[in-house]
Amino acid sequence: MGRRRARGRQISGVLLLNKSAGMTSNDALQQAKRLFYVAKAGHTGSLDPLATGVLPLCFGEATKFSQFLLDADKRYRTTYRLGAYTTTGDLDGELLEEVSAADITEAQVKEALKAFEGDIEQVPPMYSALKHNGEPLYKLARQGIEIEREARPVTIYHIEMLDFRPGERAEVDLDIRCSKGTYIRSIAEDLGEMLGCGAHVVKLHRSESGPFVEADTLTLDELREERGEELAEVLDHHLLPTDAPVQSLASLALADSSAYYFRQGNPVMDPQVYRIGDEGDMVRVFAEDGEFLGVGVLDDEGRVAPKRLVVRPTAEN
Known part of the structure; x- marks a missing residue:
């Protein structure tokens, strides 16, 4: 018997939530997940029920990079x-x-x-x-x-x-x-x-x-009011890009031929590697058209190897 698909939309991005007092971080996550009708979501470090404030929530492919925010100051x-x-x-x-x-x-x-x-x-x-x-x-x-x-x-x-x-x-x-x-x-x-x-x-x-401040956050009440009786898509403009949790990393844009092999999980050569970092450094990797491919690791041979890859959305997933 096949694995049951999660209900909800296959969207990716980061929501900067201002958590209210009296709820757990998971309660806040589940309420936001319903408001956006998103299939996959995770938070980036718990706040006590007593606590309020900045709680970044990762949707879809952005959940692969939530650890960077867990490790942030x-x-x-x-x-x-x-x-x-x-x-x-x-x-x-x-x-x-x-x-x-x-x-x-x-x-x-x-x-x-x-x-x-x-x-x-x-x-x-x-x-x-x-x-x-x-x-x-x-x-x-x-x-x-x-x-x-x-x-x-x-x-x-x-x-x-x-x-x-x-x-x-x-x-x-x-x-x-x-x-x-x-x-x-x-x-x-x-x-x-x-x-x-x-x-x-x-x-x-x-x-x-990490890089996120309370001035850029929204409360659940504000999101509920904005959505009203509309479809969840009306809230999507609040989502930051999938690479928002790793925005502090240097970026590398690959030629289309290299991007193809990188997507398949293969290390690829690129002349920029020697200019943007040292062996072991992590970088954000993009295609020529600006599509975020994931995070890669540089080596001393001028290559970048996939560390976390973003899966392209399709009609099936």
Whole structure:
């Protein structure tokens, strides 16, 4: 029995969604998928239900390049509340302990934040999507099971206090630009430990994801309003090109004869290879007419070998 085809349109591109609070990233993905009536879609790194902001969604062939956005740097605006520990490190968790933060000063917080600048080691929280023996840690945490986690290296490129509101439950607004895999909740918990009063996240907004910024995003409500009773095609103008996740890579346009063999999965020679990069570099590869063929890897013999190929849409697929 043949494999059943996924329902929906065979379209490719990237949607820059501004996720609302209260929904999971997968909930947002599924709603966008229905709005665009697309057969295949994936997101590029989860945001907690509490969180809002930039969530790039990849449709169709663009899903092949989602890893580039998973690995990209991120930027967040967040609010930490001092004086309370929670099970999850954020507002959605159960309250574990309260300690007055009335004596904590802005100067103390600024001094403590210096410890998070640059390359640091961070222990992932139990309430995370990381897996242990195939099981997400958050599922184990809900069962009261705690697993020892190894610290991981992350980089905090920029951490700045935007505002400080003193009191029993003092609050700190921060702007943080960081590498992939950084847990903003873990920074809150570690900061709370350093100050001796506990801390957790009460607001979290992703303002940048790789090259994408919140000014270019759309909410699900905006998309619903625009579509109305129209067909899904009315929304297609919002999609960025399939190569948007890899736009930071150099580009290489192949002659038609070379493009044919590249599409078949074969390395091809091209005189531009020596000019655009070094052995092992990845590049975006295009046909002469501008069609995006996929991502290739350069070698030291002047060739580019396919790494991820885009499948041309046909009437059958």
